[in-house]
Amino acid sequence: GENVEQHPSTLSVQEGDSAVIKCTYSDSASNYFPWYKQELGKRPQLIIDIRSNVGEKKDQRIAVTLNKTAKHFSLHITETQPEDSAVYFCAAIDSGTYKYIFGTGTRLKVLA
């Protein structure tokens, strides 16, 4: 079945530095890849997504890249700020089943 691996599980960066979180998926039928941010005690929030017909997407300080050949996609956060501290989840969606498969999450800590 579909599997999504996410790395690293924890990541600490200094404020102002960049952070990169990587995910690998197994099902080549996956065609939609969202990223969610979950702050402590809050619900996961969709922060950016990318579809399989696009290689990169940016939204201010965050960007997502997709390599369909290698079946991996990454979240890039530039100029990190303390409020970026949260758990980030990636997901892959099978266009046929509409089933979301989530990665195990990355706890990002931005040190002031």
Added chain:
Amino acid sequence: KAGVTQTPRYLIKTRGQQVTLSCSPISGHRSVSWYQQTPGQGLQFLFEYFSETQRNKGNFPGRFSGRQFSNSRSEMNVSTLELGDSALYLCASSPGQGGNEQYFGPGTRLTVT
């Protein structure tokens, strides 16, 4: 549009009891998915309903069940509660067809004593 809502927000039950959780999706969304989240764990997929039919199912025992009504509202039921069922239960809605964006509700925190 109003966001995804879940009731109740907090619940305390004892082992052996059963519980029903409710989720109201974003207006116009026809798909509702349920997830279990425990401390330190990710989002474990329970099941997904679309147009009153279970379309996808995760690897949870039969004690976990759900349903969806004609207005797309969904309920999740857990029977014969176990201590290990203590978790945050999140539901998420999406259009279900065409668009794939999924939006989460605030969750129901279930504690089993």
